[in-house]
Structures are given as C-alpha cells and as structure tokens.
Amino acid sequence: MTDEHAAGGPVRNGVPEHGRVPRYYAVKVGLLELIGELGEGAALPTERELGERFAVSRATVRQAVSELVLEGRLIRRQGSGTYVAGPKLVQPLALVSYTEGLRDQGVRPGRTLISMERLAAAGEVAADLRLEPGEQVVHIERVLLADGERVGLESTYLVAARFPTLLDVFDPAESLYACLTERLGVEFAGARERVETVLATPREALLIGTNPALPMLLLHRVSWTLDGAPFERVRSLFRGDRLAFETQLG
Template identity: 35%
Template structure:
C-alpha cells in the first residue's frame, strides 16, 4: 500500500539542497506516515526505497534508523519495517486497571481466567508473608483496552481479608471492591519491574509471539502496615513504555510534567 502511494508522492530528494539526503528522506517518510499510513502498515524495503528515490541504501538505512529511534517506525526481525503503534506510558500508580484505562480515554475490559480460593504456595506465602497452605483468593485476568489484549494480571489476597468475595461475581475493579466493600483503601505499595519473555500460555493470551519481550511487574500492596495483595502482571512491551518521574528529596517540582509534552525521541 505504501509502495503504491510512494510512486505518486509529490516530494523527492533535491540534490541541490544543502540538507543531507538522508535528512530529506527522513522528512518525506515522516510526513507520509503522519498523513497516509496507519499504525501497522508495512514500509517498502530499503532496496525499493533506494530505487524509488535514487539514493544509496545507506542513505535509506540512515533515514529509517532515525525514524525507528523516534518510534515512528519499528523493525520486526525477519519480517520487515512497519509504522509503529504508539506506546502508552506505564505510570506506576496505585489505581486499578479500569481506572487507568478510563483516564486514557480507552474502553477497558477483562476476561476472567481464574477466580477461586487456593492454599498459598510456598512462593505466594513468602510474598504475602503468611504461612504456606493458608487460604488465598486467586484472581487471574486477561486485561484488554479497546478490545486488544494488553496484560495478564494475577492477584493473591489472603482470604480472611475478603470474606464472601467468591460468592459474588468477579469484580470489574478489584481495588474499588476492596475499598467499597471491605474498607481497605490501598495506601502504598512496592513494585519490582523486570524484563521477561512470553511463555506459550502468556503469548497466546497477549496475542504475541512465543518469547516476545514483556514487562513483568510484581506488586506488594498495603493498607497501613498490612499487606493485602500480591500481584504479578505481564505487560506487552510493544504497547507500553515505562515512565518513572524522578525528584531529588527536598526539591519542589517547578511545574507539572507529562511525557507527552516533551517528545525527545
């Protein structure tokens, strides 16, 4: 589709311009993507672009490299180059998934995979600081935004904190139920973030390839000094980028900052 459109695209490389050819080509492709190419659209090969614009393949590669660095394009090894889909900034906040998606103007949805009471495994017991075998509510979901899989979340809550929870329908907003029904407003938490690769089951749920990069976030959530929730979430790395605001202790932030207002890339 882009290949056909490029043939009729009015811009070309001006050999008399003082601007480097790869910069001219970068601007041409950037404008074309912004005006005509939706996310996920395949980009012609370096050879095709080289022949069309009558420039060296190194010139094409430099232009594409710049657009990849700017997250306008993305390379998929062994497949090709595509118009990138915008990544959502993953801001670490003590809000529920549904609250976060509503904030972004997206429609949240969830498919419940597991909602049951189980004895705490040694790993879960260690993370919740309880004895192995004690009852916990296990709540595992596939989370979606605008119909697209975004993450797989698994929460473990000591059962004595949430009596009767399993007698109701699975909650659409876990933190809201904990607050409104059980009076437990999550006050603070600790997150551990690491890169991982998609297993077969997770890849299937997230609609990504086996071994695709994911963000794994483990959270311990507290009410006062009592831990009430341990969760493990797997986020699609192709749809999220991590945004962590930093501030030196004792220094007041001079203004409100949002990553969307300062695009360095």
Template identity: 35%
Template sequence: MQQEPLSSKSKTPLYKQLKVSLTKYIEENLVEGDVLPIEPEIEKMYGVSRITVRRTIDELVVDGVVRKIQGKGTFVESKSIVQTAGTITSWTEEMQRQGKEIQTENTVLMEMEPTQKLKKKLQLSSSEKILCLKRIRLANGEPIAIMINYMRAKYVPGLLEKGLQGESLYETLEDEYDIRLSKANERIQARNASDLEAIELRIPPQSALLHLTRVSYLEDGTPFELVEMSNRGDRYEYYIDLDGRNKTKTNEGKG
C-alpha cells in the first residue's frame, strides 16, 4: 500500500487528509470483503498518531465504506445494495444473499380503507379492506429503505393479530397462507426525499431516492399487493440483464 503524503501545514486536518487518501486507495485497489491494513501499519505508513487513524476509520465506518469486526479487522463494505431485477424476491432474501445483517425498525401493521389508487391497481370490490405494513429496513445497521406493503386483507386472515413470523413478509405469506406470487409489474423513478423520509432514513433533506412501485399477482392472475419502496439513492442500485435485439427482415427494394 503506497500512501499519499499528508501535510501538517495544510488547513485540512490530518484525519480528513488521511480519509481522502484511504478512500482513494480503497476505490482503486480493493473490493468488498478485502481487509484494510491494521492500525499500527497505517500509523507508520502515514506518520500520524493512532488517534488520527482511529478517527479516520470511525468516519469511514459511519460513511459505510468499511466495517469493523471485533477480533478480525476492518473490511471493505459494498457501498451500494444491488437489487437484481427480473425475479420476485423478498428484500430480506436479497440482503441475506449479499451477506448483509438485516434489521427492521418502526414496524406498523394496520387495517385501512383503500384509496382510489389502491382500488384501481388491486381491482378491489367496494367492501374490501386493505392491510398496510410499513417498515424501515436496515442493512448492517444503516437505514436503506422505507417499505410499505398494501395487501388485500381477505387473503391473509389473522395477520393483523399475529403479525410477521420473522423478517420476511413473503416467507410469512408462503408458510402461513400458502400465497405465492407468480408475477409482478414494477416501476422505478428518481425523486427527492420528503422531510419525513429524510428523517426516517437519516439523510439530508432533498436527498436522492429511487422510488419503486410494484403490483404483485397471485398464481391465478389476481392482483394481491401494491408495494411502495423508497430507497436511498446513494446506497441502492438496480441490476438488469437485457437480451440482444431481435433481427428483423426488411423489404427494401421490394414493391
């Protein structure tokens, strides 16, 4: 590891200079899961104090660049949560696949009268009720997404009283109600966070979000749920595999 020189004469504090240098090194040379040199090595390479090194690494932890594991070291984190499009998977399953520690905060589950939008999207009868499940989802202790699931209440009797049986809603639906979603339509748009969303996700007001709207269907084609998910733009990205263009024949020169 070749360090960039730090200047004690600069107006920029040493820990901030070190943070810039370490961040650049990580971006250019390391990938998720790689380990950083131990603190004494960084201290020696840059000629700074242990306090400066620890403060820098603590800031990198807060920024989500690295992760400290007691007794093992400091490891490079994946800055973005990558959601692979094309298959219906639960958020919990996707985070577990990527090795993230998941948590849920501020869970609210309630019955509600559907809005006109929900009535139209879910093709509801005039008397149908909706269950609304709202959660703040965290990965490795950091708020990543606000998730709201609107479900047709008649398909999940008792869910309001029992609640989720674990972190994953879809696992609860499959295990408790034998509900399996066969397809979904998804729309993704970029927008800025509202004041409430910024508070819930612990980000600056007007930060960029990726907002997802999904309608999921049962095996018989019945619309079952509408999902509204607001994802942090600096921590979330979508990955999609695309097929090649189909070859088409033209009739140029033919009458």
C-alpha cells in the first residue's frame, strides 16, 4: 500500500484516481499542514506571502482559503486578517439540552431572547404537535451563544394548554429543558430528530451574525412524553463552521 492510499485522512487524500489535482486543492492541502504548525488563534500569512510560498496566483490562494473558512478551519476577521479557528463544538444528538452539551466541553452557554409569545398553531407546527389549526402554542425564539459567540438560532413551539404557567416561570436566559423537567415536571419519553444542510435566510443570517452564503446545519426535533403525546417542536439552526453533531450507536 502506497502512502497516498494510507488510511488517516479523507479517502485517498482527496486525490482523483487519474491523479490530476486542481491547483487550489494542492494549496488547500498545504494550508492544512500549515494550520497544524501554526496552532489555534495564529494569524495566517497574507495572500501574497502564501502565493509565493506555493508558487500560485493570489486568486488560487483565495479559493483554497475560502473553502477552509467554509469548513471552519479558518476564520476571517474584518479589517484584521485570517486566523486559525479552534475545534468545532460538538452537540450530542440525544435527550440533553444545549446547555448540558456545551458545559460538558468546558464551554459557557448563553442565549439572547428574540421573542417569547403565544401564537395560533398552523401548518407544520399544528401537524407535528397534533393540534387543530388555531390552537395556542408558546413560541420562544433565542440566539444561541457559546462563550459569548453567536453560533445558532433556536425556535421552540410548545403546546400552550399543557404549560399554562410557562411564560411566568421561565427565564429565557436559562435552559428550557431544565425548566420543563425541574419546574413543570415534564418527563421526556422520546424525540424524533432530522438534520439537514441549508442556507440561512437574510433574517437568520443577521441574527446569527454570519454570511448568508455559509452552509448551516438545521435540526428539526419533535419531543413527546410518556403518554406518547407530542408537546414540543424545535427548529435549531447552527453555524456549520462552528458546530458538529455526534451520536452513539449500539
């Protein structure tokens, strides 16, 4: 087995079987090695310096750097430069809250409230929660923070009839999961989750503070209690460059 086919990175290191590699990709591979040498938080050399280092045009360097920014390996700071990004945060696909998931990684969770209101259920919300159109739901929308950095946007719908005091007892700066289980006595029996990639709407991109062209991870979840009745529908949008999901099988 030759070195280029050794297991340890992307399959065959991303090299096509015909062996011809786009120039920008060769630069990208070289940048990944450089990122490993520089370490988290280090500034990347300028496009001119990288062009000289890899003997390519600045446009080629820019394409390679742009891909690494989209993948979360590099981060651009307006008016400052490009820096080596830290590792992605990992959110478990399990019945644990956003708060628990981050605290387990030594990261400080936080939230900024956008809206907390009663609405009439309609469309997919009504269908997922088995409500008649017009029945009331409590809607809570919050920007999700990790060590003060905006990383996502969460929109939660709960069956209002099951939680008549929720708006009175819930602190939007805290964990909704903790409020439901500890204050309102909810026992989660299960949930159905679906994850897909999307682009943020202009409103979502503004709230999260990200480029609308940046791929996002969208998580849909419907949760139910021991009686099998759904009570919660969650739509969570996360920055694909800062968050990854993980689950354990077995």
